[in-house]
Amino acid sequence: MAERAALEELVKLQGERVRGLKQQKASAELIEEEVAKLLKLKAQLGPDESKQKFVLKTPKGTRDYSPRQMAVREKVFDVIIRCFKRHGAEVIDTPVFELKETLMGKYGEDSKLIYDLKDQGGELLSLRYDLTVPFARYLAMNKLTNIKRYHIAKVYRRDNPAMTRGRYREFYQCDFDIAGNFDPMIPDAECLKIMCEILSSLQIGDFLVKVNDRRILDGMFAICGVSDSKFRTICSSVDKLDKVSWEEVKNEMAVLLQTPAQAGEEPLGVGSVAAGGRYDGLVGMFDPKGRKVPCVGLSIGVERIFSIVEQRLEALEEKVRTTETQVLVASAQKKLLEERLKLVSELWDAGIKAELLYKKNPKLLNQLQYCEEAGIPLVAIIGEQELKDGVIKLRSVTSREEVREVAEDLKSGQNRDFNFYYGTTPFSYKAQEA
Amino acid sequence: MAERAALEELVKLQGERVRGLKQQKASAELIEEEVAKLLKLKAQLGPDESKQKFVLKTPKGTRDYSPRQMAVREKVFDVIIRCFKRHGAEVIDTPVFELKETLMGKYGEDSKLIYDLKDQGGELLSLRYDLTVPFARYLAMNKLTNIKRYHIAKVYRRDNPAMTRGRYREFYQCDFDIAGNFDPMIPDAECLKIMCEILSSLQIGDFLVKVNDRRILDGMFAICGVSDSKFRTICSSVDKLDKVSWEEVKNEMAVLLQTPAQAGEEPLGVGSVAAGGRYDGLVGMFDPKGRKVPCVGLSIGVERIFSIVEQRLEALEEKVRTTETQVLVASAQKKLLEERLKLVSELWDAGIKAELLYKKNPKLLNQLQYCEEAGIPLVAIIGEQELKDGVIKLRSVTSREEVREVAEDLKSGQNRDFNFYYGTTPFSYKAQEA
Numbered sequence A, B: 001m002a003e004r005a006a007l008e009e010l011v012k013l014q015g016e017r018v019r020g021l022k023q024q025k026a027s028a029e030l031i032e033e034e035v036a037k038l039l040k041l042k043a044q045l046g047p048d049e050s051k052q053k054f055v056l057k058t059p060k061g062t063r064d065y066s067p068r069q070m071a072v073r074e075k076v077f078d079v080i081i082r083c084f085k086r087h088g089a090e091v092i093d094t095p096v097f098e099l100k101e102t103l104m105g106k107y108g109e110d111s112k113l114i115y116d117l118k119d120q121g122g123e124l125l126s127l128r129y130d131l132t133v134p135f136a137r138y139l140a141m142n143k144l145t146n147i148k149r150y151h152i153a154k155v156y157r158r159d160n161p162a163m164t165r166g167r168y169r170e171f172y173q174c175d176f177d178i179a180g181n182f183d184p185m186i187p188d189a190e191c192l193k194i195m196c197e198i199l200s201s202l203q204i205g206d207f208l209v210k211v212n213d214r215r216i217l218d219g220m221f222a223i224c225g226v227s228d229s230k231f232r233t234i235c236s237s238v239d240k241l242d243k244v245s246w247e248e249v250k251n252e253m254a255v256l257l258q259t260p261a262q263a264g265e266e267p268l269g270v271g272s273v274a275a276g277g278r279y280d281g282l283v284g285m286f287d288p289k290g291r292k293v294p295c296v297g298l299s300i301g302v303e304r305i306f307s308i309v310e311q312r313l314e315a316l317e318e319k320v321r322t323t324e325t326q327v328l329v330a331s332a333q334k335k336l337l338e339e340r341l342k343l344v345s346e347l348w349d350a351g352i353k354a355e356l357l358y359k360k361n362p363k364l365l366n367q368l369q370y371c372e373e374a375g376i377p378l379v380a381i382i383g384e385q386e387l388k389d390g391v392i393k394l395r396s397v398t399s400r401e402e403v404r405e406v407a408e409d410l411k412s413g414q415n416r417d418f419n420f421y422y423g424t425t426p427f428s429y430k431a432q433e434a
Helices: A002-023 A027-043 A069-088 A108-113 A132-141 A186-202 A213-224 A228-242 A245-251 A282-286 A303-317 A337-350 A362-376 A384-389 A429-433 B002-023 B029-043 B066-088 B108-113 B131-143 B186-200 B213-224 B230-244 B247-250 B302-315 B336-350 B362-372 B384-389 B429-433
Strands: A098-101 A125-126 A147-156 A169-178 A265-270 A270-278 A295-300 A327-331 A379-384 A391-396 A403-404 B098-099 B126-129 B147-158 B171-180 B266-269 B271-278 B297-299 B325-329 B378-381 B392-396 B402-406
Touching: A002 A027, A027 B029, A069 A169, A069 A186, A069 A303, A098 A132, A098 B108, A132 A147, A132 A169, A132 A295, A147 B147, A169 A186, A169 A303, A186 A270, A186 B336, A213 B131, A265 B266, A270 A303, A295 B186, A327 A337, A337 A379, A337 B066, A362 A379, A384 B126, A391 B171, A391 B336, A429 B066, B002 B029, B066 B147, B066 B171, B066 B302, B066 B325, B098 B131, B131 B147, B131 B171, B131 B297, B171 B302, B271 B302, B325 B336, B325 B362, B362 B378, B378 B384, B384 B392
Parallel strands: A327 A379, B325 B378
Antiparallel strands: A098 A125, A147 A169, A169 A295, A265 A270, A270 A295, A379 A391, A391 A403, B098 B126, B147 B171, B171 B297, B266 B271, B271 B297, B378 B392, B392 B402
16 A cells, blocks of 8 residues: 555656646657656556445446436337327236246247346246236236236346347337237237337338238248248248348258247338237136137337437437426525525425525526526526515516516415416416417 | 046046935935045045146235226326426436445345345346435436436335235335535425425325434434444434334344434324435445535335225225226127228327227127226217218217217218317317316
8 A cells, every 4th residue: 555655646746747847838759758657657556446446337238217318218108108098008017027937938048038036035036028928927817818908117138238229138118918809800900000100109200010920931831841840940030031131040940949929020220119919828828727818919119219219309409308397486686595495385386397496595697597408498586676576577588588477475475376377478387388 | 647537537426426415405414424525535636736837926025006006006106206397306217226236335234135136147236225326326427416306116125025004025116316515404395395295295194294313313322421333223223213112122222233214204194105314425435536415315105105095995986997098989780890990090090099899790788888897988889870871979878868970081081180079069078088
């Protein structure tokens, strides 16, 4: 430690020497020489491990959502949820983990991508890999034979993520499924309609819906003389044609085994953003008596959609508000904290979205600057004179127009109905919200 | 297996024998005797393990949310989110797991309740235990010194849950926090205001807010002569006074060590449903240079609130709708599937929440029954005559009133503006939605 301290002192002195030479406008050559010495000393010193206590990162393949990203996420979810509700779906939720045995035998080769929890005593658990298997477990457990539900939640895959293209280890799925014994193709058609409605509403460009039925392929292979035992394997290889070149797939024929999507898949310029199909056998795997519940559903891959919308917003240099605050309660004078608190409190109680700066005596300029940065449209200014007159000054932050309005009983705190409906003035909140 | 099959056969024969005797109305004594034989044989047989493939349950301490429970959850979240937004908060989200080292050393004794993920190669991960530590990690990682945000998400604790009282191993927290250097007590006061606004809006009854400051206790103990090293321990014992009797706590004094809540806690008849306080040192634990970001926040324990609201709904025997469907497209006649699909599709495109039964030729009675069960207020009935006349019959499910309305271009499928605004008829959707 003493050695390190001495070295730190040397680095400091050499740094000062370099700065001194620069101030003296010494020759470039001399400065370069001394900078080289400084860098050598710094290299000897190395990083200060005692201070770097933590690796500050999220786990591999995951990310935080900033307020700006959350604004995009909420907009996308809003479109999707409105569509699911328009089609009469109920909503359910399931735990983020399931008993390990619930997931076992459902994903073939991909099972190796499941996150297991550590055995800390008690049940063996795994993080959900999709929302379909938990849904089937839910149906069997509650003996439901008939439900139309959606489920929006994060799922987990220990995949090698390409995060730049919107692929993560923790990612959202938006699932809509119809379970029950119905006349053929009617629920299937509704699933396709939902996909089209959502992708159109999101305005992310043209899209192509591919509809297929594995049984057609089955027939083709039967004619080609592929043996029964090779069916699945061949199918999963064909399923990859969308993702890799024919050459790669050809080499794989009778090599890999994975569950192929059975019907309905949507590729875009950026790749597939939604997929779906029938899974008539899954619920029966959970039922003790093997009772089947035919199901059809779809899943929207929203992470790629988030990426597309975020990129579009950046390209447009569009300012995204991350709060909904309508008015900032401000003051130009000192010692009015209590009055500001009273007013903002009345606004909150009247359901108006309002803020104030957490300072005893903030400067008016700082308060107006805060409004501009946060996109707050209105500022309510109170001062000694306004309080005496029983009015507040309302200013539009962008146009700088001002009106003085009567704030009845502002000081008495009795006016619970205080609000911003000022007839025809441009500050009317009714107009702003419309 | 052959032995089991023989035993199964014996059970079957004995069962038939018992049924036969009952049909013959044999003496009760004789039947009892034969039933005893049957039970003995069944006991020898034991449960059929080969058929019980799966334990159909969610992991210990977790639960699914049914559509009915989701309706309650969405109602409660709506109140809370509206309040957080009213106070100008942004929203963030973080991954469900963190690097294990991020959580280490933050929860004292309670660390043993953290869920670890299995080491499958790569980073060591743990499920988040609360939303506060991920928030502090987020601030330090993004070098943020100033933010007001909320975060609603599930957290995980390997606790012994009392699920009947709304305590789970997977449960929601609704956190609101203000980070930054501000004048004293102003953000703290807003946190208390938010708690009161939310608990009032939820109408779950009277509540009591307890405000305290650990430094007061520190002073009291200093006067009592408690040594510096025992401070924390004594405090955590006192912190338990709300939960257990004084006798139990007295025995613990200088025994347990846990982080006590520092200010603001709200007990109710059902116990505490919200808590909060300052944590000025936490962000500094993540910053390589130990830079501090003072923070204050609150957390709403919504699971208990869900329980209270659910119980209230059950007591009122109130019918909760789990979908928002406005109209069912129905037919009294056969072979009109295509026409029904056309109409429902037009309704969806016009933004109206509509459904149809997934049957080629459903009975009108079944369609009306579906409306009554699902609480759908309107049914749009089409038949040969209506199609010929270019009208649809609209019926109110509860009042059974009917009107025939012109459905322009229904057959041509050109009318994209089809909707239910029928002037002053009671079926006007404008009125229904208000």
